[in-house]
Amino acid sequence: MEDERFIRPLQLIANLFFEETEIQLGDSSHDELSIHFSLNKEGEMMSAAAVLSANGKNYEASFKKAVDAVDEKEQFKQLKNIVSHVFLHVLQDYTKITQKWGILTGMRPTKLLHKQHQAEVPAEEARRKLREEYMITDEKIDLMERILERQLTMVPDLYEVKNEVSVYVGIPFCPTKCAYCTFPAYAIQGKQGRVASFLSGLHYEMEQIGRWLKEKGITITTVYYGGGTPTAITAEEMDELYSLMYEVFPDVENIREITVEAGRPDTITPEKLNVLKKWNIDRISINPQSYTQETLKAIGRHHTVEETIEKYHMAREHGMNNINMDLIIGLPGEGTAEFAHSLAETEKLMPESLTVHTLSFKRASEMTLNKEKYKVADRTEVEKMMNMAEQWTKEHEYVPYYLYRQKNILGNLENVGYSKPGQESIYNIMIMEEVQTIIGIGCGAASKFIDRKTGKIEHFANPKDPKTYNERFVEYTEKKIDKLNKLFS
Numbered sequence: 001m002e003d004e005r006f007i008r009p010l011q012l013i014a015n016l017f018f019e020e021t022e023i024q025l026g027d028s029s030h031d032e033l034s035i036h037f038s039l040n041k042e043g044e045m046m047s048a049a050a051v052l053s054a055n056g057k058n059y060e061a062s063f064k065k066a067v068d069a070v071d072e073k074e075q076f077k078q079l080k081n082i083v084s085h086v087f088l089h090v091l092q093d094y095t096k097i098t099q100k101w102g103i104l105t106g107m108r109p110t111k112l113l114h115k116q117h118q119a120e121v122p123a124e125e126a127r128r129k130l131r132e133e134y135m136i137t138d139e140k141i142d143l144m145e146r147i148l149e150r151q152l153t154m155v156p157d158l159y160e161v162k163n164e165v166s167v168y169v170g171i172p173f174c175p176t177k178c179a180y181c182t183f184p185a186y187a188i189q190g191k192q193g194r195v196a197s198f199l200s201g202l203h204y205e206m207e208q209i210g211r212w213l214k215e216k217g218i219t220i221t222t223v224y225y226g227g228g229t230p231t232a233i234t235a236e237e238m239d240e241l242y243s244l245m246y247e248v249f250p251d252v253e254n255i256r257e258i259t260v261e262a263g264r265p266d267t268i269t270p271e272k273l274n275v276l277k278k279w280n281i282d283r284i285s286i287n288p289q290s291y292t293q294e295t296l297k298a299i300g301r302h303h304t305v306e307e308t309i310e311k312y313h314m315a316r317e318h319g320m321n322n323i324n325m326d327l328i329i330g331l332p333g334e335g336t337a338e339f340a341h342s343l344a345e346t347e348k349l350m351p352e353s354l355t356v357h358t359l360s361f362k363r364a365s366e367m368t369l370n371k372e373k374y375k376v377a378d379r380t381e382v383e384k385m386m387n388m389a390e391q392w393t394k395e396h397e398y399v400p401y402y403l404y405r406q407k408n409i410l411g412n413l414e415n416v417g418y419s420k421p422g423q424e425s426i427y428n429i430m431i432m433e434e435v436q437t438i439i440g441i442g443c444g445a446a447s448k449f450i451d452r453k454t455g456k457i458e459h460f461a462n463p464k465d466p467k468t469y470n471e472r473f474v475e476y477t478e479k480k481i482d483k484l485n486k487l488f489s
């Protein structure tokens, strides 16, 4: 246990139980809580035992597993899982808190199940593994299985789409900045000059990437306009951008899905909706986050609840027939009563999909920096709200189709995308399951290059602020094309 590589995974697990823990390996009399580990290896079998002594009581756990590692790195990974297993076990016993995701602290739990599925591990065996080795509860395993089934129904060629790519377009402007936001989002007011030069950089990137895709004969699976708020720019600017997309991207008519986030209702106008319709873009996202006016005010979203509802109807009238709405559980001052109200309002609208986020305290947001100013619900109440969302979606025939977890998420829960069957967002599946390369263009756009043979992922991010982007977009485009040439040679 002297290997420093244990510190990080143990700390991530400890943080599920306590705030801001610090892990020390070795003997120390200053520890608030000490756990004694013993590790053993006999042939292929590795075992770990842990004893936590506190309040005159011993909490004990042991776990044994055959290790079939090909190299040292994989061997350590398996050993780390065995140690995490006993660590979680004694902490659960000591605190009486059950971690529903077991030892998993990563962002994408469903990837683990896809791996088993791809390796043709029988479903029962995969379940057993998740339950016994990773200590995931049946409730969460059920959720993972339902999601996997939906994803493979929506994208039957999910394991082959690696030969195609998706494109993410980042537009970094919003009417005002929200308090929990860490996205590249700059208040647009009075910054028309900056918007215009940003858009000319974006046009350049679009043309270059489009030309490369055409030359190589590579198909685009999905396109996603995010940000910021892509509808914060004017209707004319949107029109020009989509017109260019049709001109320079290959076979746009056959792209499986094009989504435009219209997150802030205060950016939606009939003119902009007409532009979307003109270019056959009918999947948009309008995000109420909450239907309680005081909450919206507290988090700095300068629009009204009525405006969300009004813009939703306006979008429908203008032919948008796949609308996603986001709700956030655990916003400041909100509990089950406010959340029940948000669900009741959602019921009047019935969007095709509903994404339920759990509030996370992201390091750079205004909310984290001034944590004491924002009062948020406790673990039990957050869990109740999650259950309400699950129940509500079930009753209204929505299915879960993707999920992801974040660090510092309230109650160690997850964000879940629900949708009416057949209306799931393919882009969301692509980004969550990391099955294909996603090319990010525009401000703050993150590209994810995925090696088609090894599955190895390389991240590459465009500059977050428009000023740096405007100065360096040519260089960033070239770098991306270099990487793409290597991947698709």
Ligand code: SF4
Pocket: 173, 174, 176, 177, 178, 180, 181, 182, 183, 184, 185, 227, 228, 229, 263, 264
């Ligand atoms: S609308 Fe979205 S991107 Fe814009 S500031 Fe608010 S949270 Fe950030």
